[in-house]
Amino acid sequence: MNPDCQQFLRWLDEGRPDALTPPLEAHAAGCDTCRRRLALDRALRERLGAGADLEGARRAALVDRIVAAAPAAPAARRHRVRHFRWAAALALAAALVAAVMVFWPRPVEPTSPTEVFGDLLGPLADMAPPVIAATPESQDAPLPIGNALSALWGDLQGPVAVGLNALEAPRAAAAVESTGRTTPKNLTNPAKEN
């Protein structure tokens, strides 16, 4: 392809095959490739573009139909109304979704590992030691540490009383020596006194 061919094809690509300049016309006459391309372009234009004129009667009727179908009011307002409707519908849908999310009762979620992984572990879950799961009722009961402290205090009450008495014994002996009484009042045997 020589420069003349490129110029010729560029001319055809611009869509003006019927307005060839004399140099390009001369080139087409001598170049087989460009002549075939020119013939094809002209054939396509001639045949594909034929018969596309609008007749008078058809035209008048068409104009009337188009103008009659045109909206009477400016279109922008209707667009705004349409957009507002869309926005209102979207806002309503969003409010509904939010309400459902807030008020929908939530299922109690498993808290212990055996509950959480029970489905995954399968038979192994049965072999695991029983775990006391926290249920809504058990959450209201006192904590286990409180129970343990109460039991501990019950066990210690006896020894503490004995210890306190042991501490009080020397003081009671001193009081006997000073007053002549054999036993402090609080340690006297009521049977002997009677």
Add this chain to the structure above:
Amino acid sequence: MSDAVAWVVVKRAAAGDPAARRDLVNATLDNLWSLAMRLTRRPEDADDVVQETYARMFAALSGLEPSGRFEGYLARIATNLVLERWRRHRPSAPIAETIASPDAVEPWQTVADQEEDQRRLAAIWAAVGQLEPQPRAAVLLFYAHGESCEGIGQILDVPVGTIKTWLHRARNQVRQTAESLLSEPAIGRPRTGDAS
């Protein structure tokens, strides 16, 4: 109507002036209908496409910015409508009907010439009908409607290089499909009656 004048009329029409709307239709209808007719090849379909094009244009009238060719804007709407039709109904029925169109017959042709022309036309339309919708639209806009590659690129929203590629492939396809009928001497020779 120049583009500057067209945009002024568009502004009046957008304000609700009925006379401006009629002026706008009158100024642009012929070219738009020719485009629709060349793409659809049926007057009824061309009417439908043109009506729908104006309906869409009027619906968007107040939002139009006065830039570029107003007729290019209409051509873009119309071409997209035709592309939608082609995608819904493939292969394109109108092309087959066009083959027998009497519009393509010249009065001075002999019966043999007419038959040969009809066969050539059928071959061309068969080749064009095999193209994908967008390349087919590009071929028809370029060869039938006389649109430039740049104009087609704006209408189809495709780079100019792509348009040229489509046209190149379409020409090759037309050559291959209709090679026997579109042999160079037959196309290159003057028609009967043109020799004067």
